[in-house]
Amino acid sequence: MTGGIKAVAEAIKNLRSVLISTHISPEGDAIGSELGLALSLIKMGKKVSILNADPVPEFLRFLPGTGLIKTGSEIPEQYDALVVVDCEPERTGLKLKDAPGLKTINIDHHVTNPKTASVFWINPEAAAAGEMVYDLLLFMDAPIDKDIATNLYTCIFTDTGSFRYTNTDADALAKSAKLLSYGVDTWKIAENVYETKSFGRMKLLGLVLADMEISLDGLVAWVTVKEEFYRMTGTKAEDTDGFINYPRAVKGVEVAVLFREAGPNKVKISFRSKGRVNVSTLAENLGGGGHPNASGVVMEMSLEKTRDFVLPRVMEHMKIFPA
Ligand SMILES: [Mn+2]
Secondary structure: OEEOHHHHHHHHHOOOEEEEEOOOOOOHHHHHHHHHHHHHHHHOOOEEEEEEOOOOOHHHOOOOOHHHEEEOOOOOOOOOEEEEEOOOHHHHOOOHHHOOOOEEEEEEOOOOOOOOOOEEEEOOOOOOHHHHHHHHHHHHOOOOOHHHHHHHHHHHHHHOOOOOOOOOOHHHHHHHHHHHOOOOOHHHHHHHHHOOOOHHHHHHHHHHHHOOEEOOOOOEEEEEEOHHHHHHHOOOHHHHOOOOHHHHOOOOOOEEEEEEEOOOOOEEEEEEEOOOOOHHHHHHHOOOEEOOOEEEEEEOOOHHHHHHHHHHHHHHHHOOOOO
C-alpha cells in the first residue's frame, strides 16, 4: 500500500481504462468528484466509466456528464483500475469480491477511511473530495474546463453546506474562486441544489414543523414524521432529508431529534448537535452509532413508546455537558 497525492497521480497517469465509483446514497460531493475526474481523464484520452450502486439523485442530474453514470453493482472486467472517491472501496456497494485482482485507487477526505485501497490519498483537511480532485488535476497538469469546474465547485459548495460549516476555510474558498473563473454558473447550481423541492415535500415539512416540540430548558427540540403524513402529501421517506436541520436551527437548541415512523413497530431516529454536545455516545447507548454531531438509531417500538423511552435519555445525556 502506498499513499499521497503523488502516488495517486502516478497510478492514474499510467492507466488506459478507469472505472470510477463512490458511496451508496451519493450526494453532491460524491457525484461531482466522480464527474470532475471522469471528464478530465476522458480529455486525456483514457477510457472511463462510472458505476454507482445507487442512482444519481434527481437534483444533481443537471451536472455536466451525468449521462456517463451507470447504476449497478457487478464490476465489468476490462478496466485497469477502480478509482473510488469520497469513501473507501467497501462503501461503494460494488461486488468487490468478484474482482479480487482489480487495483483500487482511493481519494477521500474522511478521517475514518481504513486505507484498504492499493493506492490511497486521504486528506481530512480537505473540505470536500472534489477539492482533492481539483488538487490532483492541477498536480497532474490535467485538463480543466467549465464542465469540470462546475462539478468540482458543486462538491465544495454542497459539502460545506453552502460555505457555512466549519470546513469552510481559506483553502476551500480560494479553490472555489479559482473554479468559478472557468465560467461556472453559480445560480444554476444553487437553484438546482436548493430550490427544486417538490410541492408535496413542502407540505410535508409544514405538517412536521407544526408539531415541533422543545424541552423546558430550550436545549432540545424534536420533530416527528408519521407514516400517514406521506399519504396526506403524496411523499416518501426520502423527502424528509434535511428536516432535522429545522429543530437544530432554533435559537438556544443544542440537540435536535427527528423521529421517523418506518413501520408499525419501527422508528428511525436521527440526532444532530450544534457542536457542544456529543450525540454519537447518545446513539451508542441506545444501540446505534454515528459521528459527534450527527448520529442515529433504529428502535423496534411504536412511535409513542419510542419517544417516551428516548426523550428522557436525551435529557439525561444533556446533563453531562455544562451549559
Ligand atoms: Mn465529501
